[in-house]
Amino acid sequence: MKFTWFHLMPWPHMPDDFRQKHRSVWVDLPNRMYEPELGHIAYHQYLDQLEYAESVGFDGIGVNEHHANAYGLMPSPNIMAATLTRRTSKAALVVLGNSIALYNPPLRVAEEMAMLDVLSGGRLVAGFPVGTSMDTNYAYGTIPALTREKYAEAHDLIRKAWAAEEPFAFNGRYTKLRYVNCWPKPIQRLPPIFIPGGGSVETYDFCLDNTYSYSYLSYSGYLRAKLLMEGYWKRVAERKVDESPYRAGFAQVICVADTDAEAERLYGPHVNYFYNRCLHVYPGFADAPGYRTVKTIQTGALSQFTQAAARDYPNMSWKDLVDGRYVVAGSPETVRQQMEELIKTLRVGNIFCLMHVGNMPNDKVRYSTRLFAEKVMPHLRNLWPEWKNHDDRFWVHPMNEPVPLRVAAE
């Protein structure tokens, strides 16, 4: 198993009456709520937490891209990952990812990710999401019905740019470049690529065609994810490729304490903050018309945020969220049992552990993280013995002798 400690970096200072006062955490929430000096503290605390996760043994540390929101404050995940290259040395840097349809030209992604891979000594996991509709369409203005075509072309360009050793011309519909010439190029000739997906068959096939890992980033827990992941594994079987669990990953909110009761006491308010403020997206922004294909909508695969809008989070208690396995929370033993069930039922080799939740303070984040690393993770390591805890195709290949990093004072 590979465990990535994943940060969303939410704004932790939304007021108690947030839901009543604002229709959406995304797109049109006035940024007067953002206070840069408090942002300074939050950013550094969040980066410290990612570095701490490496120190306690997580395999990867993760960041992602969002725009115009208080849900996740990383318009540029590459800037965050760049800071981590200098302060970590072992963990994979899981950038999940760059919304490649948004970069003009998308060659920028090939260049920046190559920089990250070189800086980190070959520790980059590259994620290529389409991006949420809030980000891609409403905040960044991409025409919804053309988003996927633009994405596919950007992907094509990036792969070609990484593979080429000489300049070449790229005549796309959306990007035309007479000289594509990616300096620097990545240490890993092709970094492992993770694709966040939401249940469309096209995305299953895209991952299988390219040997990319399919990542389902859900906040509604593994019970509700079962159907979708079964669809994925059914497709894997139909395509007659191997069933490596590392072909798939799942994001899970996890809270560990000494006892189940302590978990509720410590984390209850922060979980509530996450589900009721961070996920409070105006339904009109969740799925711009044309963003999803008709085929995908007909399969009932709605976005995480459309689902959130349709769910009754305000009236869900801690017990509802825990019993429904939206969150995996409790004592190390409780969490171990549930995580084992999650890993086996979804057949996933990658877990994106969401251990900072909503407005959780630093000491609780570290406490929960340490308990998970020390008392849960070791018991989950070898759930796929036939794969020996690793699949070379879906994890990083760091260089042998990276430069030893020193702080400036040394």
Place this chain on the structure above:
Amino acid sequence: MKTRFLTLKPSGVRIQVIEAGKGRDLLYLHGAGGHMPADPLIAALAAKYRVAAPLLPGYGQSTGEDGLRDMLDITLHGLDVLGALKLKKPIVVGHSMGGMIAAEMAAIARTEVANLCLLAPAGLWLDDHPIADIFSKLPYELPGLLFHDAEAGRKLLASGGDMNDPEFLKQFLVMNARRLGMAGKILFPIPDRGLGQRLHRITARTLIVWGTEDVLTPPVYGHAFKRAISKSKLVRIAKAGHAVGQEKPAAVLKAIKEFF
């Protein structure tokens, strides 16, 4: 009203066309919402004209939306449909998005479009008078945005429904993905694809019609169109919103009859 299908060559795209009435030829291009059930404007126009109302790819049973990506694609598609319908010196009427397409057609093809009627057309953007973002609206918000009399509009649209009902949500998303997905190619995120630079090319006699209570595209846009098109007249219709033709079909028919 009856339906027939055109097959465009060489693409093989099938276009659904609603036809009604007898008289002088009139081409009607719908707005981003498509035709309304038993569209009151088409019904009114049919009393005086032979109306041909094609549905844009992505609407109704018309196909071919994947081949249309930008304003030029859609403008030329409009001219292809006009040609395939074999209309004689038609009055080309377009509402909202359809008005934007009709104006583009008139700017590009002066001989084909010599008589133009724009009903609250899209296509311009004034910073001081932003147009509402129709793409992020929920179904229950639309009647108030499109009609002066929102209650009557609600009945006409026969929409409504409960976004918390997963089945309704799915149907709404499928319909919207096709229609507004297509409309988004020229209207999202700002409904301006440079028409303002081309309006001066229009030589057609042009009637511009605006509802005085249009809250989606405020009436100030009517004056902007009027100023930019040389042989044009602006008619304002009282107690009408953005769906001016559906809300006041008789008044719009009267304005068209008097002008052409």
